[in-house]
Amino acid sequence: MSYGLLKGKKGIIFGALNEQSIAWKVAERCHEEGAEFILSNAPIALRMGELNGLAEKTGSEVIGADATSIEDLEKLFDAAVAKFGKIDFILHSIGMSVNVRKGKHYTEMNYDWLEKGWDISAVSFHKVMRVAYEKDCMNEWGSILALSYIAAQRTFPDYNDMSDNKAYLESIARTFGGYWGERKVRVNTVSQSPTPTTAGSGVKGFGNFLGYAEDMSPLGNATALECADYCVTLFSDLTKKVTMQNLFHDGGFSSSGVTQKVIRKYDAE
Numbered sequence: 001m002s003y004g005l006l007k008g009k010k011g012i013i014f015g016a017l018n019e020q021s022i023a024w025k026v027a028e029r030c031h032e033e034g035a036e037f038i039l040s041n042a043p044i045a046l047r048m049g050e051l052n053g054l055a056e057k058t059g060s061e062v063i064g065a066d067a068t069s070i071e072d073l074e075k076l077f078d079a080a081v082a083k084f085g086k087i088d089f090i091l092h093s094i095g096m097s098v099n100v101r102k103g104k105h106y107t108e109m110n111y112d113w114l115e116k117g118w119d120i121s122a123v124s125f126h127k128v129m130r131v132a133y134e135k136d137c138m139n140e141w142g143s144i145l146a147l148s149y150i151a152a153q154r155t156f157p158d159y160n161d162m163s164d165n166k167a168y169l170e171s172i173a174r175t176f177g178g179y180w181g182e183r184k185v186r187v188n189t190v191s192q193s194p195t196p197t198t199a200g201s202g203v204k205g206f207g208n209f210l211g212y213a214e215d216m217s218p219l220g221n222a223t224a225l226e227c228a229d230y231c232v233t234l235f236s237d238l239t240k241k242v243t244m245q246n247l248f249h250d251g252g253f254s255s256s257g258v259t260q261k262v263i264r265k266y267d268a269e
């Protein structure tokens with residue numbers, strides 16, 4: 001179903017890797033709602049080639065950028081401005097931890113790997129906003145979003161240093177959001193349920209955890225498509241005064257102490 005919520009809006013969507021990616025679903029939904037956008041990902045991800053299918057489907061251009069490189073980002077934003085003029089929305093859907101990838105335990109973390117993951121998963125959000133800010137390329141009432149996870153507030157042991165990266169990411173959204181507010185642009189993070197994607201499934205014990213989160217969420221886990229629907233509302237003109245927030249999109253997980261579903265499981269034992 002389409003409501004034309006993003007008719008005439010232009011943007012940049014970072015982080016669609018394959019059909020499972022949250023950014024992929026966001027791109028599909030933004031297209032259905034009438035938006036035009038550039039798809040961007042790291043050069044190594046582009047080499048996998050899957051993004052071209054999405055570009056074709058949504059009539060979008062693909063421009064590679066390592067989100068940790070100011071130079072790459074400057075080229076990307078220059079291209080966006082040349083194509084669209086000022087833009088209305090940005091999605092940062094980027095995350096990677098070398099410590100998680102290599103199975104390094106949190107208590108024994110490798111600090112070089114920490115720095116790399118922190119740069120990719122958190123600081124890159126600052127870099128994206130900094131380049132957009134310096135180029136003054138956001139329209140008034142534009143919307144900038146990044147994706148987060150509740151491990152920023154609560155401990156989830158195997159989420160490792162990504163917990164700390166997400167806390168930093170959410171802080172950047174609040175702090176930079178204050179400056180963007182003066183330009184009438186909003187900045188938020190969406191804290192999404194665990195979702196079976198390449199990044200999500202890389203976390204140890206993800207399968208069990210998905211089931212636990214499902215049982216601890218009265219509405220059940222939010223899917224990638226449902227996340228995309230929520231992002232559409234946050235890019236639309238219906239949410240103009242929502243800014244500097246971390247918005248939980250998790251079926252009620254973040255407010256639950258225990259749920260009926262979990263109590264029933266213990267009853268059966």
Ligand SMILES: NC(=O)c1ccc[n+]([C@@H]2O[C@H](COP(=O)([O-])OP(=O)(O)OC[C@H]3O[C@@H](n4cnc5c(N)ncnc54)[C@H](O)[C@@H]3O)[C@@H](O)[C@H]2O)c1
Nearest residue numbers: 015017021022042045067094095147194195197198199200
């Ligand atoms: N999957 C989950 O359970 C879950 C839950 C909450 C939040 N999130 C967040 O959602 C976002 C998207 O992840 P996803 O689950 O869709 O997985 P994904 O693996 O599909 O997406 C991660 C993306 O980050 C990109 N990326 C990595 N390094 C990059 C770099 N240097 N420059 C540019 N792009 C780079 C990857 O190429 C990939 O497209 C991440 O921030 C993730 O932490 C995921």
